[in-house]
Amino acid sequence: MVRSSKKENPVKKKIIINTLGCKVNQYESAAFLCSFEESGCRMAKAGEDADIVVINTCAVTAKAGAQSRQTVRRLIRRHPDAKIVITGCYAQMAANELAEMVEAPVCIVGNGNKHLLVEAALKESPCDLTMLMGRILKKKEICRLPMQRFGNRTRAYLRVQDGCNNFCTYCIVPYTRGPSRSLKLSEILAQAARFAKAGHREIVVTGIHVGMYGRDLEKKSDITDLMLALCEAQPDIRFRLSSIEPQEISDKLLKAMSSCQNFMPHFHIPLQSGDDTILSRMNRGYDRETFRRVVEKCRATFPDAAFGIDILAGFPGEGEEEFANSRKLLEELDATYFHVFPYSSRPGTLAATFKDQVPKAVREERVAELRALADKKKAIFHKRHLGTRRPVLVEHKRNKEDMLTGFTDNYIPVTFPGDNKLMGKIILVQLEQLDGTTVKGRCV
Numbered sequence: 001m002v003r004s005s006k007k008e009n010p011v012k013k014k015i016i017i018n019t020l021g022c023k024v025n026q027y028e029s030a031a032f033l034c035s036f037e038e039s040g041c042r043m044a045k046a047g048e049d050a051d052i053v054v055i056n057t058c059a060v061t062a063k064a065g066a067q068s069r070q071t072v073r074r075l076i077r078r079h080p081d082a083k084i085v086i087t088g089c090y091a092q093m094a095a096n097e098l099a100e101m102v103e104a105p106v107c108i109v110g111n112g113n114k115h116l117l118v119e120a121a122l123k124e125s126p127c128d129l130t131m132l133m134g135r136i137l138k139k140k141e142i143c144r145l146p147m148q149r150f151g152n153r154t155r156a157y158l159r160v161q162d163g164c165n166n167f168c169t170y171c172i173v174p175y176t177r178g179p180s181r182s183l184k185l186s187e188i189l190a191q192a193a194r195f196a197k198a199g200h201r202e203i204v205v206t207g208i209h210v211g212m213y214g215r216d217l218e219k220k221s222d223i224t225d226l227m228l229a230l231c232e233a234q235p236d237i238r239f240r241l242s243s244i245e246p247q248e249i250s251d252k253l254l255k256a257m258s259s260c261q262n263f264m265p266h267f268h269i270p271l272q273s274g275d276d277t278i279l280s281r282m283n284r285g286y287d288r289e290t291f292r293r294v295v296e297k298c299r300a301t302f303p304d305a306a307f308g309i310d311i312l313a314g315f316p317g318e319g320e321e322e323f324a325n326s327r328k329l330l331e332e333l334d335a336t337y338f339h340v341f342p343y344s345s346r347p348g349t350l351a352a353t354f355k356d357q358v359p360k361a362v363r364e365e366r367v368a369e370l371r372a373l374a375d376k377k378k379a380i381f382h383k384r385h386l387g388t389r390r391p392v393l394v395e396h397k398r399n400k401e402d403m404l405t406g407f408t409d410n411y412i413p414v415t416f417p418g419d420n421k422l423m424g425k426i427i428l429v430q431l432e433q434l435d436g437t438t439v440k441g442r443c444v
C-alpha cells in the first residue's frame with residue numbers, strides 16, 4: 001500500500017521519542033532529538049499529535065521486552081497518523097514480530113544502523129514497512145551519533161563504546177548490540193567539547209562494556225587513557241565512569257582517578273552473584289574473593305567513594321546456600337548502593353537452557369530481601385557523611401518541595417534551599433540530615 005502524507009513540509013514535523021533501558025539508549029535518543037531539531041522538527045508538546053514517534057526499545061529482561069511492546073502499542077493508539085520508528089535492542093531481537101504486530105506505517109532500525117534513523121524517519125517511504133536491520137554480529141564500526149547537547153539535562157552521557165564480546169550466559173546484549181566497537185579519541189574529545197559548549201558541567205562516560213574501550217581501535221588505547229585525556233581536555237567538567245567490570249579496575253585506573261581532580265570518586269561494578277559456582281555458570285570470569293579484593297582496594301584508595309554494585313537474584317541453580325553467599329558478601333562489602341534485578345530468562349542465551357530455573361516467587365522474594373539490604377547500606381553511607389562538606393553540581397530543576405537538588409562528587413543526592421542562579425554551578429554543601437533516600441543540606 002502506498003502511503004499518503006498530509007505533511008508537506010518536513011521542517012514542521014512534531015516528534016516524540018520514547019526511550020527504555022540503559023544509558024547508551026538514552027545517549028542515542030538524545031542524539032536523535034538533536035538531529036531532528038537540526039532538521040527543523042520539534043518535540044511534540046503534551047497532548048499534541050505527533051508526526052513521528054520513535055521508540056528506542058530494550059530487551060535486557062523479559063519485563064523490558066514486554067514494556068517495549070506495550071509502549072509501541074500505546075503510542076500507535078495515541079498517535080494513529082504518525083510514522084512509527086522502532087529501534088533498540090528489542091527491535092534488533094524481534095524485528096519480525098514487531099513488523100507483524102504493527103499495522104501503521106513503520107520503520108524498524110537495527111542497533112547498528114541508528115545513524116540512519118533520523119533520515120529514514122523523515123523520508124516519505126513508498127511502502128508501509130521499512131527494515132534497516134543489518135547483521136549486528138558482523139559490525140566492525142560503532143555508529144556515529146554526534147550531537148550538540150544532551151537535551152536539557154545538567155549531566156550528559158557520552159557513549160564511547162558499543163557492544164560486548166563476553167557472552168555472560170544470562171545476557172542477550174552481545175546478540176543485540178554486536179561485538180565491542182569504540183569511538184576514536186578525537187571524536188570523543190570533540191563530543192565532550194560540544195557538551196562543554198552547551199553548558200553541561202558533568203559527563204558520564206558510558207558504553208555497553210566500557211572497560212573494553214580502545215581494544216578494537218587501530219591505535220590501541222584503554223579506558224584509563226581515555227579518562228585521562230577527557231579530564232585534561234575539559235578541566236571544568238566533572239567526569240564519571242559508568243559500570244566497569246571488576247577485572248578492568250587496574251592500578252592505572254585508580255591512579256588516574258587519584259590524580260585528576262575532575263574524575264569523580266564513583267565506582268559502579270557488576271557482581272551479579274556472590275557464589276563461586278553461580279559466577280562460573282554465569283561465565284563472569286572472577287570469583288567472590290577476587291571481587292572482594294577489588295572493592296577493598298578501591299575503598300583503601302578512596303574511602304569516601306560511591307560504590308554501586310549490580311546483583312542478579314535467582315539465576316538458575318541458585319539455591320538457599322548460593323543465595324546466602326551473595327547476601328553475605330553484599331553485607332560485608334563497604335558498598336553504597338545496589339541495583340538488584342531478578343534473573344530473567346532470555347531466549348537465545350545459554351542460561352535459558354539450564355534446567356534448574358528458580359521459581360518466579362522465590363526470585364522476587366530474594367530481590368525484595370536484597371533491596372531492603374540495599375536501603376540499609378545506602379543509609380549507612382549517607383549517615384557517614386553527615387556533618388561533612390562536599391562539592392555538589394546543582395541540577396536545573398527543583399524538587400516538589402521547591403528545594404535545589406544535586407549530587408555530591410561521591411554521588412550522594414542532596415536537597416537544599418538556595419537561589420536559581422546556583423543552578424548548573426558546582427557549590428559546597430554541608431550535609432546535615434537524612435531525608436529518606438536523600439540528604440538535606442545547606443550551601444556554605
Ligand code: SF4
Binds near residue numbers: 164165166171173208
Ligand atoms: S559483560 Fe556480560 S552482562 Fe555485560 S553486556 Fe557483556 S555479556 Fe552482558
